Amino acid sequence: MGFRPTFLPLTLWLLIAISACSAGRQEADQAGLTGETSRDMPATPLIKKDIEVCSTEQTSYLDIDDNDRLSVGDTLIYTIALSTNKNCSSPDGTFYGKEELIQDLGQGQNGDFLWLTSFQGHLVLPDGTVQARSLGQVEISAQQVQAISAAAPGPVEATIEDLLPVAFTSSLLGTDKAYGGTVGTMSFDDADRDILQIELFQRP
Numbered sequence: 001m002g003f004r005p006t007f008l009p010l011t012l013w014l015l016i017a018i019s020a021c022s023a024g025r026q027e028a029d030q031a032g033l034t035g036e037t038s039r040d041m042p043a044t045p046l047i048k049k050d051i052e053v054c055s056t057e058q059t060s061y062l063d064i065d066d067n068d069r070l071s072v073g074d075t076l077i078y079t080i081a082l083s084t085n086k087n088c089s090s091p092d093g094t095f096y097g098k099e100e101l102i103q104d105l106g107q108g109q110n111g112d113f114l115w116l117t118s119f120q121g122h123l124v125l126p127d128g129t130v131q132a133r134s135l136g137q138v139e140i141s142a143q144q145v146q147a148i149s150a151a152a153p154g155p156v157e158a159t160i161e162d163l164l165p166v167a168f169t170s171s172l173l174g175t176d177k178a179y180g181g182t183v184g185t186m187s188f189d190d191a192d193r194d195i196l197q198i199e200l201f202q203r204p
Helices: 010-031 035-040 142-151
Strands: 047-062 075-083 093-107 113-125 128-140 169-174 182-189 192-202
Touching: 047 182, 093 128, 128 142, 169 192
Parallel strands: none
Antiparallel strands: 047 075, 047 192, 075 093, 093 113, 113 128, 128 169, 169 182, 182 192
């Protein structure tokens, strides 16, 4: 398929870092984590878990501005089956994700289209729910751009690799059950592309 992660230019990384810090501080302020209490965050995660990424169950493309082409503001909505017990024959979790195109970065040397995206979603696991949010970049071939545009509005074919960049770190906010009152991060296992690693810390 045509989505491929790429390294971002230095200036873009700086913009992302500034945005991420701003968003993170805003969330921390809401959670009461700034100021003195932020220094009280424990060094050891309260919850550390490996989650196997099994398969894409459904992907839909929304042409927000109804211009019949992939453009800023358009959104991919998808559902991915997960397993917390490394048994993808019987998944016990689901990731509901949304990826919005927020900046057109032009075309790469190979002619593929580059997009900065806003990624967010919910991991619904047997022992609770966790919110996820991050920024990332996707690279979409001209052929895939045409296929996606032709599908709007409606389902499109996409693999997990199409939807989740190889290298990314997402901020997490636990919302209920075992994860209530926690914050943390999610990223891929360096040695295994099919494993998402989550670390959650108790908020002070």
